[in-house]
Amino acid sequence: MLSIERRGFLLSGATALSSVLLDGRAKANVQSKKEPKRLPPPTPLRRGARLRAVNPGTWIDPETDFNPLVERLAAEGWTLDIPDSVRRQWRYFSGRDSQRSNDLEAAWNDPTLDGLVYVGAGWGGARVLETGFRFPRRSLWTLGFSDTSSILLAQWATGSRGAIHGSSGGDENQWQRTVNLLKGRLVAPLQGKGVRRGLAVGPLVVTNLTVATHLIGTPWLPDLSGSILVLEDVGEAPYRIDRMLTQWRSCGLLEGVAGIGTGRFSWKGEVEPGDFSMAEILEERLGDQGIPLVMNLPVGHGLPNQALPLGLQARLDGNDGTLSIAG
Numbered sequence: 001m002l003s004i005e006r007r008g009f010l011l012s013g014a015t016a017l018s019s020v021l022l023d024g025r026a027k028a029n030v031q032s033k034k035e036p037k038r039l040p041p042p043t044p045l046r047r048g049a050r051l052r053a054v055n056p057g058t059w060i061d062p063e064t065d066f067n068p069l070v071e072r073l074a075a076e077g078w079t080l081d082i083p084d085s086v087r088r089q090w091r092y093f094s095g096r097d098s099q100r101s102n103d104l105e106a107a108w109n110d111p112t113l114d115g116l117v118y119v120g121a122g123w124g125g126a127r128v129l130e131t132g133f134r135f136p137r138r139s140l141w142t143l144g145f146s147d148t149s150s151i152l153l154a155q156w157a158t159g160s161r162g163a164i165h166g167s168s169g170g171d172e173n174q175w176q177r178t179v180n181l182l183k184g185r186l187v188a189p190l191q192g193k194g195v196r197r198g199l200a201v202g203p204l205v206v207t208n209l210t211v212a213t214h215l216i217g218t219p220w221l222p223d224l225s226g227s228i229l230v231l232e233d234v235g236e237a238p239y240r241i242d243r244m245l246t247q248w249r250s251c252g253l254l255e256g257v258a259g260i261g262t263g264r265f266s267w268k269g270e271v272e273p274g275d276f277s278m279a280e281i282l283e284e285r286l287g288d289q290g291i292p293l294v295m296n297l298p299v300g301h302g303l304p305n306q307a308l309p310l311g312l313q314a315r316l317d318g319n320d321g322t323l324s325i326a327g
Contacts, residue, residue, distance in 0.1 A: 035223060036159035038311075042114070042139040044184030047077030049114040052107050056100045057147045058122025059089035069117070069168050076179060078114075086119055093124050100124060101131040104151075108136055115182065117168055118144030118151065125150040126211070129220050135160050141182055143168060145305065146234075149211040150220060156205065156310045157222035165206035165230075165299070166307025178307040187325055190306055192261060194321035195283055196293035200259030201326065204314040206230040206299065213244045216251060225256040228314040230323070232263035232300030238281045241265065245285035259292040259316035261323050263299030292318030 051073065053066065066082050073080050085103050088095040095103070107116050125147045135154070139161040144152060152163040166178050180187050205227045212231075215221040233241065248254055265278050276284065279295065287293050294316055298304045308314075313326040 036157065038159045039137065039139045039161055041184075042141050042162040045076070045078060045114055045141065045182045049076075049078045050081065050112055051078060051115040051117055051141075052081040052083070052110070052113050053086050053117050053119045054103055054107050055086040055088075055094040055120040056104055056118060056128045056151060057094060057120045057124035058092055059094045060087065060120045062087045062089075064119075066119075072168070072175060080117065081113075092122065093127075094120055097124075097127045097131050101128045101133045104128055104133055108138065108140060113140070115141030115143070115162070118142065118148040119168075121146035121148065123147055126214060126218075126220070129154055129218075134158075143178065143182075143307075146208055146301065147211060149206075149208040150215060152310055153205070153207055153212060153215060153222055154220035157220055161311050163310040164307050165310060167305045170304055174304045174306060181307055181309050187307075189322040189324040190297050190299070190308075192294040192297040192321045192323065194292075194318045195295050196287050196291065196318050198259070198292035198318045200228060200292045200316045200318075201313060202226045202228045202258040203311050204228050204230065204308060204325070206263075206308045206310060207232075208300075209233040209241065209244055210236060213247060216247070216253070224253060226258050228259045228261065228316045228323070229254075229257050230261040230263060230297065230299060230308060232265065234264075234266045234301035236265070237267060237269055238276050238278045241278065242276070242281045242285060245281075249285065254286075254289055257289065257291060259294075259318070260286050260289065261294045261297050261299075261316055262286070263297045264302050264305075266301050292316050294318055294321050294323060296321075297323055 070080050090096050107113060135158045141162040143164045143166055145165050145167060152165055155163045164181055177187050205222060205224060209231045210233055212221060262282050267278055282295060298306045299308060315324045315326050
């Protein structure tokens with residue numbers, strides 16, 4: 001069994017990624033990715049829809065009870081396939097990289113499936129992408145967060161729609177928001193704290209900061225130009241958040257972003273005299289871009305973790321601290 005400390009380390013990722021000194025050409029290459037051709041969105045889920053659980057990351061307890069999720073889906077008239085592979089284990093992964101890649105490929109290429117639910121987390125999604133996995137030219141509903149942020153980002157980077165950053169857990173209010181998104185319905189705005197005034201509209205990109213940082217320089221981090229960027233994280237001390245955001249700034253990744261929101265940055269640790277608080281470092285590193293900044297959105301590890309769809313037009317209002325899905 002993995003210790004809690006070990007699982008926590010896997011979840012947060014290897015945060016000691018070395019900064020790369022980018023010359024003007026390299027910096028431009030990071031920012032100017034070729035925009036992929038966007039596919040039409042997937043069809044809203046109706047009764048009779050079929051979904052599959054996929055575990056692209058760390059192994060889960062073989063005794064994990066999926067019945068609550070199955071029952072939630074059944075209440076909407078949807079069925080969930082739970083293959084034995086989600087309970088497989090190879091060291092701290094849910095199978096070898098090639099096995100997890102094959103699972104994902106099989107699911108994405110199954111024409112009878114209407115959506116995927118990513119279960120498990122920890123670490124492993126980016127290793128699946130590294131194997132050479134390629135998304136078919138198809139939009140598909142997918143639900144996940146944490147480590148599977150890498151796969152959600154990669155889906156949007158290739159032009160496929162339907163990725164939702166969210167959890168299959170939570171209370172009924174949280175779950176109903178996810179259901180509404182899957183059914184193509186409107187959802188309520190999320191309330192945060194307006195920190196930098198202004199109004200921004202653009203496609204929504206939501207991710208775990210650590211996971212996205214480790215996609216810099218890969219094809220899987222989408223072009224952020226004109227986007228509403230929402231970041232969250234867990235288990236990372238403020239100085240580590242500082243280090244990652246400094247890399248984003250140095251790479252030019254925040255240049256051209258229309259607006260920034262921050263969700264929950266959960267961390268427990270000692271604060272030494274002179275240390276920045278988490279809120280202070282987020283505002284200091286993100287608040288000087290001349291664009292709206294909204295903090296404390298109910299998104300990320302912990303509760304509530306309100307679902308947000310990647311790629312849909314969003315409206316970020318730094319005046320009243322709201323984030324709305326425009327359609």
